[in-house]
Amino acid sequence: QVQLVESGGGVVQPGRSLRLSCTASGFTFSSNGMHWVRQAPGKGLEWVALISYDGRSKFYADSVKGRFTISRDNSKNTVYLQMNSLRGEDTAVYYCAKSFCGRDCYLDYWGQGTLVTVSS
Amino acid sequence: DIQMTQSPSSLSASVGDRVTITCRASQSISSYLNWYQQKPGKAPKLLIYGASSLQSGVPSRFSGSGSGTDFTLTISSLQPEDFATYYCQQSYSNPQTFGQGTKVEVK
Numbered sequence: 001q002v003q004l005v006e007s008g009g010g011v012v013q014p015g016r017s018l019r020l021s022c023t024a025s026g027f028t029f030s031s032n033g034m035h036w037v038r039q040a041p042g043k044g045l046e047w048v049a050l051i052s053y054d055g056r057s058k059f060y061a062d063s064v065k066g067r068f069t070i071s072r073d074n075s076k077n078t079v080y081l082q083m084n085s086l087r088g089e090d091t092a093v094y095y096c097a098k099s100f101c102g103r104d105c106y107l108d109y110w111g112q113g114t115l116v117t118v119s120s
Numbered sequence: 121d122i123q124m125t126q127s128p129s130s131l132s133a134s135v136g137d138r139v140t141i142t143c144r145a146s147q148s149i150s151s152y153l154n155w156y157q158q159k160p161g162k163a164p165k166l167l168i169y170g171a172s173s174l175q176s177g178v179p180s181r182f183s184g185s186g187s188g189t190d191f192t193l194t195i196s197s198l199q200p201e202d203f204a205t206y207y208c209q210q211s212y213s214n215p216q217t218f219g220q221g222t223k224v225e226v227k
Contacts, residue, residue: 045207045221107166111163
């Protein structure tokens with residue numbers, strides 16, 4: 001069965017960096033795009049970033065563009081989110097999700113999330 | 121960027137009620153509209169993709185409709201396990217965006 005396991009969350013000071021990881025199993029990782037989606041405490045879902053199956057195409061939300069970088073290592077079945085210049089408003093649970101694109105595109109499997117708290 | 125607006129933001133309903141949630145896109149997104157359900161402390165779960173296709177394993181009381189800018193999620197007969205927050209999401213163009221969510225609460 002498909003499993004996505006995020007790691008790397010924690011408490012970090014404003015302006016510092018953190019790297020999240022998401023390790024996948026149960027499907028052909030190198031054939032699927034991967035997303036990061038976040039949810040601030042008590043708030044709704046915010047789409048953060050998408051990377052294509054081969055890592056060549058990357059897309060970002062305006063709120064993180066220039067500060068966050070999505071990448072992947074298909075040999076390790078892992079997608080990463082490098083977060084730099086962190087701000088208080090980046091405090092959230094960060095989910096990775098598998099992308100399925102056929103006639104339609106959607107996020108069909110999600111991890112359980114990892115909490116990032118930006119605070120001094 | 122495409123903005124997604126859901127209404128209402130919350131609603132109160134009883135078991136057995138028919139519930140309708142709407143989602144409006146700021147520009148046409150064809151049928152590239154997905155619906156997710158989220159329960160407290162849990163990851164979102166895909167319900168509907170392509171505006172009207174039911175994800176495998178999702179009960180048939182859930183249905184979706186619409187195209188262009190206006191979309192609807194309907195729960196035909198609300199069950200106790202359906203009290204949750206529902207989100208629409210457009211996959212028409214990047215950056216992809218979610219609606220702000222609709223919380224379905226017990227009346």
